[in-house]
Amino acid sequence: NIMMTQSPSSLAVSAGEKVTMSCKSSQSVLYSSNQKNYLAWYQQKPGQSPKLLIYWASTRESGVPDRFTGSGSGTDFTLTISSVQAEDLAVYYCHQYLSSRTFGGGTKLEIK
């Protein structure tokens, strides 16, 4: 099974600051048939279900603000929020869907 490791487990920033969080997979999640990384990011706000933000490591889901950017390839991935808003308070999970389905442990984003 592919294991997913996220860091940090939590972080606190002020509104307007830039945030970067990491996700590492134990094996490559690159799908050879289409050369896409089968890596997604989800946002889960308090009391809500997870919401898809990014898929194929860097493609923003429809309606997701452009302050959210995914990057990386192979085994190392990053989610960046360019200017954090109060509404971004949430836990962010990465997820590989190349082989079976596994999730990272999440990064909890708090707003100072």
Added chain:
Amino acid sequence: EVMLVESGGGLVKPGGSLKLSCAASGFTFSSYTMSWVRQTPEKRLEWVATISSGGGNTYYPDSVKGRFTISRDNAKNNLYLQMSSLRSEDTALYYCARYSQFITTAKGFDYWGQGTTLTVSS
């Protein structure tokens, strides 16, 4: 609007059984692979089961294989999860999630329901 509404959760004793349901609407249910994903009390997300669009192929992690059975009724737009030999570690919020029509266009789980809670305790 895509909607997934889970039901059937509850309190079950260890070793017991329960069947969850998910009513889908707002999309062509029979065209999509569907899954169940659970969230533990520690907030960890765990994939539980997947079923192909036609229902002919099912997939499970080792943790539930042989105990859980995913099924679907495309005529009724319903997804199911039959759970047996339940353990305390199965306690979680169970989500129904839409996966994809095709592997080459898969985005992950693009829609999730609100979840239904299973508690396994004596």
